[in-house]
Amino acid sequence: MSAESRLLVTAAPHVGSTDSTPRIMWTVVATLLPLLAAGTWFFGPGVLLVVAAAVAGAVLPEHFFGRRGALGDGSAAITGLLLGLTLPPGLPLWMAFVGGAFGIAFGKLVFGGLGQNVFNPALVGRAFLQAAFPVAITTWPAATEEWMTLRGDLFATPLMSAAADTVTAATPLGLMKFEGTGTEVLELFFGQTGGSIGETSALLILVCGAYLALKRYLDWRIPVSVFLTTAVFAGALHLLNPEYPGPLFMLFSGGLVLGAIFMATDMVTSPVTTKGAWIFGAGIGFLVVVIRVWGGLAEGVMYAILLMNALVPFINRVTQPRVFGQRPKEDAS
Amino acid sequence: MSDLFWILLSAMVVNNFTLALFLGLCPFMGVSSRVDTALRMGLANVFVLVLTSLSAWTLNTFVLPYAPYLRLISFIVVIASLVQIVEMAVKKLSPALFRQLGIFLPLITTNCAILGLAIFQTNRGYGLFEGLFFAVGAGLGLTLALVLMASIRESTELSDVPEVTRGTGLVLIIAGTLSLAFMGFAGLLSAA
Amino acid sequence: MSAATSPPNAPTNAPENVQARPEVSSWRLVATLALAGALSGLMLVSVHQWTQPAIQAHKAEVLRTAVLEVLGGPETYETLYVIDGALTATVPDGTDVRTLEAVYAGVGPDGALDGFAVPAARPGFQDVVSLIFGYDAATGTLRGMKVLGNKETPGLGDRIEKDTAFTAQFDGTAVPLIGVKPGRGSGADGEIDTITGATISSRTVIVAINEALDRVRPLLDAYVNAREAEAAR
Amino acid sequence: MNTAFLRSFLHGVHPPESKHLTAAKAIRRLPFPDELVLPLSQHAGQPARAIVKPGDRVERGDKIADADGWVSSPVHASAAGTVVDIELQPHSSGSYKTAIRIAVEPHSAQIPRPRVIPDWHGLSGDELIEAVRQGGVVGLGGAAFPTHVKLKPPEGRAIERLVLNGCECEPYLTTDHRTMVEYPERVHLGLRIMMRCLGAKRALIGVENNKPDAIEALRRTKPDDLEVEILGLTVKYPQGAEKMLIKALIDREVPEGGLPLDVGVVVQNVASVATIAEVFETGLPLIERIVTVTGPGIRRPENLIVPVGTRIRHLIDACGGLTDDAAEVVLGGPMMGTALGDLDAPVMKGTTGVVVLTEADVRGRVTHPCIRCGRCLEACPVFLNPQLLGSLAGKGRLDAMGDNHLGLCMVCGCCSYVCPSNIPLSQMFGAAKTDLRRKAQRETLRGDAAGANA
Amino acid sequence: MKATTPSQDLLRGVWRENPVLVQMLGLCPALAVTNTVENSLAMGIATFFVLLGSSLLVALLKRFIPNEIRISAYILIIATFVTIADMGLEALVPDVHKALGAFIALIVVNCMILGRQEAFASKRSVVRSLLDAIGSGTGFVIALFLMGAFREIVGMGSFLGIPLFGDGYEPWVVMILPPGGFLTLGTLLIGLSWFQRRRKEAADGGTAKNGAVQEGSVA
Missing domain, CATH: 1.20.58 (Methane Monooxygenase Hydroxylase; Chain G, domain 1)
Structure with a gap:
């Protein structure tokens, strides 16, 4: 009876589903890698360095100040990767590192680490970079002749500015906002445009997102709600005044697809209720259009998500589910 | 009209009274731990701000051109007395409303948002309607910041915040992040 | 900040306080406050008297520097107020000049008009951008532009004030102004290169000037004509 | 939305069913053990009060403890033998509880005393309920709530429908399944008696669609005069919970804090119903029950019919013993059952199964912070x-x-x-x-x- | 109130009961005008002046001010001094006055000042009140200076307008913007709390856990 001597006595339930938090997180990491590969394809090998710097920035503080073994759950790696994918290809590496470190330290560790934070750490890091280095973060180096050539001034000395002589190219949203020129939707869809490392190919992001949604590692309601709201709102504005960009342009330009699929759906910082998820997504879509159309910035996805992150506790509060038997069906019908 | 709207929107989100101008920090830090209280505090603030705007305009138009050095003192005295009177009137006319908002009124009178509004309005030379829109925008901005902060604090109350960061430090970091997020509204309805 | 939130170690009604002081009659309260008010009024008036000249002188100096800078030349200027859709240097009695819109006419050594300095303001990226620009009614060109107040992003938007490469463009440019991306202009007159990364802020300046000119140009022209007619007479 | 194919409740989970181990195995009767342990508390409510003393000789079916109050149930000797002691014994709850220990007569034929079997046709509702009560019948689905209490709703509450729970939504367990397959007539007879007690005109039997043979058996044996409908339900856990079952079958929600009878329904487990039929067929009280002994940690999974009071160890031994990688022995299903620390605890009236899990099956024990996945x-x-x-x-x-x-x-x-x-x-x-x-x-x-x- | 020695009166406000960093009073100016060292110092000195002046006056006049109207009287006195400071700054250093804007007038509602009157000047001798005001005022200036120095050095790469790192320095613009104010003060407070815990742990023999390391939590 050797088996009997080491019998467990635990409380019910005694079985559990096979999904685990680290597994979810590492799967997300895996689905982000194709985006990184695509970014490398479009912008050259330099982007690998930028993303690596962002990941290092995120992982180091988590390792030294986070829970013991917190790196194992993979969430810091996601933060670093996501941040890296939203950066311009030629950003000095030290800035990418600062962004990752700030995002993890002030977006996550001060709240108590995984699961406790209110704002998406990657976006906190991104917003900090945007506010701290407004020029560098909006400098989009133009394509070079050689794929292997590094773009921008990646190796600027820490704390020092990047060399200023970079040849820049505009993003589709910048062209639309400041020069009133549009870009072909197909180009946007397949990614033949300028922009951040990971946000150019809407098609690839959608495929990766669909895989995660099928595995139920992300809540499909959030991106669907974001896309619907953006399309409807932008479409209505476009109908009223054709000078405003059309819904397809709105959907596939900038970081909307990346943000809606990989950032808005961060479980920790999105609502837990299904009704809440719809509201959350709609809020993001609405704010994105407002900021892009009437705001002073070309891109608003990051801010839209951060603002809605702030609203999440409130959304959760007002969308508590109706409990079983609280209002019997026959009364309602 | 669009100027009035810009004034309202600017005070509410672009240059949010609390998150960009640091006015009304006392209630922001002190009364922001429960959403209900924060909401009522915010609405009471809207009310007092509108009163303030009216009195500041009256003083600026009819009294202060003759004695500009009395500006600060007269603002304080007039606003405090006016709020006191209104408080008594509300208590008498609508005890229900008083229970909801009344307890905050004395707290608000000497709050920096109130005096700040009066002074900003004066410095910018706002007229009556501009002042009113400014006051409503500022009040709504304050309410927005208060409610956001309160709901976030209610949720962090349930998380395992490290002892080192617990308290005002964390509240300030959250406020900083909110302030970062509100930078997204920069340039709203501006030129071009 | 609220009077009611005194620090915890400061009991507002310390018992010894209450016991030490007997009930005070209300007239004494009123009298004390009135006395205190009078005293503080007295103090303020004297400080006011003492500081006011310096404050006024500084304000005038700031304005003078700005006007002379954007007009780039004249030795003096005179202030003109917009009253009933016309410019006039004299104000009816009892009018508060601070409520009136003003433009400043440069006066050359010979007493002839030498351009106008026109203030303008418009919401920018963060807050209202206020500026003054010099305009030559005779040639329809600008003489210069100076930003007086802005809260734009430091190091980016605030280059509209600090970047001489940007501000220098306004000297001698025909109006209306057109903002173009640096290096993308067609070379036409009136084109202003915007600041990369601060398009909104630079455009605010351009639009503010265009708007202000649209509004005051008829007045300026009328004033110039009237003045010429007067001189001819 | 209540189509026959999708009939179910909202939410819930789909744990692996794992019923194939025993679903097709006919119920086997286990030889009497040497010793029985009969806890006084085998049901929800007040524990019973012992009415025997050490040394007393009892026959199979004799009452040895009487109900102490209305929400309580008597306990009967499940084999002939001698009362050894009334003492603290291991209990499935994990603690030790007072139990009557009986040394089973090794050579007894285990034939109960001759008794008059009441003819249920001639009994009134109250007399039937009293008979059920004296039979010590409790809910056999796990909760062990005294059945007679449920049969007597408060005055003035009309019961429109009787709902029989044949879901057996817990993974691994197959006792209800085998009962329905092997004794469908008993289910119908018990149902008939219960409907008379309650004055209910209609009845519904809900069975999850993973037991087609049970549905088939119940439909085949359905008496023509009985107004009962057998409905298949989409497989989902916890369909066997009263409120979920009512929602699935008649699309009504029991109000918060209320009981099924607030929507005019009483729910009973099929095994309890079959036991009632047995009480009126044989005159014997509830002294034995069907237990599924299963799980990857058991060598030869089986459905056993065993005397109440048999020690779990005896069941496990009868099924070939534990495998080497057995990690946890659970009484009841793996979702709501209790883990057993002491295999000497006895089978009780509410014991539906013994599920032995291996290390690979048990829920992981490393916890991570909540990520609010929803x-x-x-x-x-x-x-x-x-x-x-x-x-x-x-x-x-x-x-x-x-x-x-x-x-x-x-x-x-x-x-x-x-x-x-x-x-x-x-x-x-x-x-x-x-x-x-x-x-x-x-x-x-x-x-x-x-x-x-x- | 506990009896205190004059040196305690003087030193208490400087660090142990620092108005901004410990008592969280006067946060509004501490955040709003500390984007450069110059502004911080000007604000600190103006506040210092108002605190000193009003403490002196309150301590002198405390016998003549009836208890019932003391708050109004204090506010009147404070407002008078603020207006004087406002006009004085405008006359003497107009550029700084422009940078501080409305926040000079807002010294009136700085609860630190009213708090000191209520807690100290209204009950103690003139000399003691002055010592207390000097202490608290210094503490306020120190806190503002710390904030201003950090924000200016990181946000502009300079100290009092003197560049520290040469031309190539990339300024962290965010530090001189509103979020930088919140983040700086928040970081400062967290740093202080960490420092105090370290000291307390050292005093306790180092038995307590490091607060930054949280145990694996449940929910």
Whole structure:
């Protein structure tokens, strides 16, 4: 009876589903890698360095100040990767590192680490970079002749500015906002445009997102709600005044697809209720259009998500589910 | 009209009274731990701000051109007395409303948002309607910041915040992040 | 900040306080406050008297520097107020000049008009951008532009004030102004290169000037004509 | 939306069914053990009161403990033998509880005393209920609630429908399944008797679609005059919970804090119903039951019919013993059953099965912080917010948990099952419910004391 | 109130009961105008002046001010001094006055000042009140200076307008913007709390856990 001597006595339930938090997180990491590969394809090998710097920035503080073994759950790696994918290809590496470190330290560790934070750490890091280095973060180096050539001034000395002589190219949203020129939707869809490392190919992001949604590692309601709201709102504005960009342009330009699929759906910082998820997504879509159309910035996805992150506790509060038997069906019908 | 709207929107989100101008920090830090209280505090603030705007305009138009050095003192005295009177009137006319908002009124009178509004309005030379829109925008901005902060604090109350960061430090970091997020509204309805 | 939130170690009604002081009659309260008010009024008036000249002188100096800078030349200027859709240097009695819109006419050594300095303001990226620009009614060109107040992003938007490469463009440019991306202009007159990364802020300046000119140009022209007619007479 | 194919409730989970181990195995009768342990507390409510003393000789079917109050149930000797002692014995709850220990007569033929079997046709409702009560019948689905209590609704409450629970939604278990397949007539007879007790005109039997042979057997043997409908239900856990079953079958929600009879329904387990039929067929009380001994940690899984009071060890030995990698022995299903620390605990009236899990099956024990994925909300069959409740529990905020409808929680385990961070939500809720109940009791006591003083 | 020695009166406000960093009073100016060292110092000195002046006056006049109207009288006195400071700054250093804007007038509602009157000047001798005002005022200036120095050095790469790192320095613009104010003060407070815990742990023999390392939590 050797088996009997080491019998467990635990409380019910005694079985559990096979999904685990680290597994979810590492799967997300895996689905982000194709985006990184695509970014490398479009912008050259330099982007690998930028993303690596962002990941290092995120992982180091988590390792030294986070829970013991917190790196194992993979969430810091996601933060670093996501941040890296939203950066311009030629950003000095030290800035990418600062962004990752700030995002993890002030977006996550001060709240108590995984699961406790209110704002998406990657976006906190991104917003900090945007506010701290407004020029560098909006400098989009133009394509070079050689794929292997590094773009921008990646190796600027820490704390020092990047060399200023970079040849820049505009993003589709910048062209639309400041020069009133549009870009072909197909180009946007397949990614033949300028922009951040990971946000150019809407098609690839959608495929990766669909895989995660099928595995139920992300809540499909959030991106669907974001896309619907953006399309409807932008479409209505476009109908009223054709000078405003059309819904397809709105959907596939900038970081909307990346943000809606990989950032808005961060479980920790999105609502837990299904009704809440719809509201959350709609809020993001609405704010994105407002900021892009009437705001002073070309891109608003990051801010839209951060603002809605702030609203999440409130959304959760007002969308508590109706409990079983609280209002019997026959009364309602 | 669009100027009035810009004034309202600017005070509410672009240059949010609390998150960009640091006015009304006392209630922001002190009364922001429960959403209900924060909401009522915010609405009471809207009310007092509108009163303030009216009195500041009256003083600026009819009294202060003759004695500009009395500006600060007269603002304080007039606003405090006016709020006191209104408080008594509300208590008498609508005890229900008083229970909801009344307890905050004395707290608000000497709050920096109130005096700040009066002074900003004066410095910018706002007229009556501009002042009113400014006051409503500022009040709504304050309410927005208060409610956001309160709901976030209610949720962090349930998380395992490290002892080192617990308290005002964390509240300030959250406020900083909110302030970062509100930078997204920069340039709203501006030129071009 | 609220009077009611005194620090915890400061009991507002310390018992010894209450016991030490007997009930005070209300007239004494009123009298004390009135006395205190009078005293503080007295103090303020004297400080006011003492500081006011310096404050006024500084304000005038700031304005003078700005006007002379954007007009780039004249030795003096005179202030003109917009009253009933016309410019006039004299104000009816009892009018508060601070409520009136003003433009400043440069006066050359010979007493002839030498351009106008026109203030303008418009919401920018963060807050209202206020500026003054010099305009030559005779040639329809600008003489210069100076930003007086802005809260734009430091190091980016605030280059509209600090970047001489940007501000220098306004000297001698025909109006209306057109903002173009640096290096993308067609070379036409009136084109202003915007600041990369601060398009909104630079455009605010351009639009503010265009708007202000649209509004005051008829007045300026009328004033110039009237003045010429007067001189001819 | 209540189509025959999709008939079910909202939310819930789909744990692997794992019923193939025993689903096709006919019920086998186990030889009598040498010793029986009959706890006085085998049912919900007051424990029974022993009416024998050590040394007494008892025959099979003799009453040895009497019900102590209305919500209580008598206990009968499940084999002939001698009362050895009345003492503390291992109990499935994990603690030791008072039990009557009987040394089984090795050579007895185990034939009960001759008795008059009551003819149910001639009995009134109240007489039937009394007979059920004397038979010691309790719910055999696990909760062991005395059946006679359910058969006597408060005055003036009409029962429109009787619902029979044949879901057996817990993974692994097949006792109800085998009962329905092998004794469908008994189910129908018990049903008929119960409908008479309750005055109900109609009955529904809900069976999950993973037991087509049970549905077929019940339909084949359905008496023509009995107004009963056998309905297949989409497989989902916890369909066997009363409220879920009612929702699935007649699309009504039992009000919060209410009972099924608030929507005109009484729910009974099929095995209990079959037992009632047995009481009136044989005159014997509830002294034996069907137990599924199964799981990957058992060598030869089986469905056994065993005397109540048989030690679990005896069952396990009869099924070939534990495998080397056996990790946890669970009484009842793996979702709501209790883990057994001492294999000497006896089979009780409510013991549906013995499930032996291996290391590979048990829920992981490494917990991670909650990532607010919301899966628990989508799993909770009563639409609670386990994420919020869990955070509140972590901070010890009992009252706030109560305000968030903790009372509705059935501790079904769905939230814990789906939680990717392995947070023991359901476990915390169970503990919190107990704490809340104790607190309420204390307050009532204090209130009573204050009232007495005044 | 506990009896205190004059040196305690003087030193208490400087660090142990620092108005901004410990008592969280006067946060509004501490955040709003500390984007450069110059502004911080100007604000600190103006506040110092108002605190000193009003403490002196309150301590002198405390016998003549009836208890019932003391708050109004204090506010009147404070407002008078603020207006004087406002006009004085405008006359003497107009550029700084422009940078501080409305926040000079807002010194009136700085609860630190009213708090000191209520807690100290209205009950103690003139000399003691002055010592207390000097202490608290210094503490306020120190806190503002710390904030201003950090924000200016990181946000502009300079100290009092003197560049520290040469031309190539990339300024962290965010530090001189509103979020930088919140983040700086928040970081400062967290740093202080960490420092105090370290000291307390050292005093306790180092038995307590490091607060930054949280145990694996449940929910």
